[in-house]
Amino acid sequence: MNSAMRISYPSRGAVLGRAETEAVAEVIEGGGALTQGIWRDRFEEQFREYVGTRYATSVTSGTVALETALRLLELRPGDEVIVTPQTFQATVQPLLDLGVDVVFCDVEPDTLNLDPDALAGLISDRTAAVLLVHYGGLPARMSEITALARRHGALVVEDCAHALGARHQGRRPGSLADIGCFSFHGSKGITTLGEGGMVTFDRPEWAERLERVRSNDTDYEFLPYAGPDNAPSLLPWMRYADEVYRRTCTRVRRAGTNATMSEAAAAVGVVQLGRMAAATLRRRAVAERLDAVVGEFAGTRTHRAAAGDEHACHLYTFFLDDAARRESLIRGLDEAGVEVQLRYFPLHLVPEWRARGNGRGACPVAERSWFEAQVNLPCHPGLTDDDVDYLARTLRSCLARALAD
Ligand SMILES: *Cc1c(COP(=O)(O)O)cnc(C)c1O
Secondary structure, three states: OOOOOOEOOOOOOOOOOHHHHHHHHHHHHHOOOOEOOHHHHHHHHHHHHHHOOOEEEEEOOHHHHHHHHHHHHOOOOOOEEEEOOOOOHHHOHHHHHOOOEEEEOOEOOOOOOEOHHHHHHHOOOOEEEEEEEOHHHOOOOHHHHHHHHHHOOOEEEEEOOOOOOOEEOOEOOOOOOOEEEEEOOOOOOOOOOOOOEEEEEOOHHHHHHHHHHHEOOOEEEEEEOOOOOOOOOOOHHHHHHHHHHOEEEEEEEEOOOEOOOEHHHHHHHHHHHHHHHHHHHHHHHHHHHHHHHHOOOOOEEEOOOOOOOEOOOOOEEEEEOOHHHHHHHHHHHHHOOEOOOOOOOOHHHOHHHHOOOOOOOOOHHHHHHHHHHEEEEOOOOOOOHHHHHHHHHHHHHHHHHHHOO
């Protein structure tokens, strides 16, 4: 957050209050478990009911959710993974470690979501997975994308870090493909005390694997022990050793880790989930107000959900298709105390991906948008009515000035 600004991006994206404080007090004063207890179970149960998947497994961040999702895909070196360049680096960065071929697929100019037509030109039977984001909370065209992926045997991961509260063709993001990944970072729509994440999916075998991965176990396959049975006779309290001993490990996929969400965080998550619908409506009201201002000016485009879909309005985005005028608009807004952060710099142009053969021209729509057309403004439930009035008024006068000849 830039404190010199009158209207800035929030250090907190969520609304927190007395109920969250009380939830933490209940965990502390209740004397029960501080980890792996009832609050995590409750949060996960409510989350999977909300999203509409069979499973919701909590972890310690959105980044860890994406990392653990990638483990479930069992990618092998040389596999191809198709990704969107228009997202936060955490969607794509875990792939750096896996030795896979990452191919950036261009986005649609009006949504900044992965373009199914561009995907059709890239996907092949070499493609193991597609990673996409619902940019800013606007749902991607999932039916086309998942149909293409199915045809080529590829799995699809939805990064839903912006999309809690959105809806697509009657369903929630996180249930629209194979795996959904959510972030409860402090900047997101709901937060579990600053950090947290969730993985959503339907496959029971993944639930078992994720449970091990996040609990300091190994991601393995095993059979009952087939060797000579020379296990010592054990007392009942030593049965665990007996059970472990009588297994044969056939394959260790990877080591596990500890990604357990604490009880205090999960208890806050339960309260936050209850606040989410109202907070999303507030975001939408701010976005509609700004859309109305943008709509007064020719040469602009708004960032709208398809008919029947719902935008979570995590980011407020519009487009002014004239690089020089956009530049002048952003300068005007900045001088008037409205913070403008362009989200996100096209990832295929950052050094680590340029070093892997990517460059200018690979995703022309994403590049044109960031370098020439898109504008992102603050849009969050922490803005007061006065703030929104100021934002709308300032946007109107700055647009008028930028568009005057
Ligand atoms: C915030 C964010 C993440 C990472 O989530 P953390 O909880 O901060 O690790 C991943 N993808 C997108 C699109 C995000 O906005």
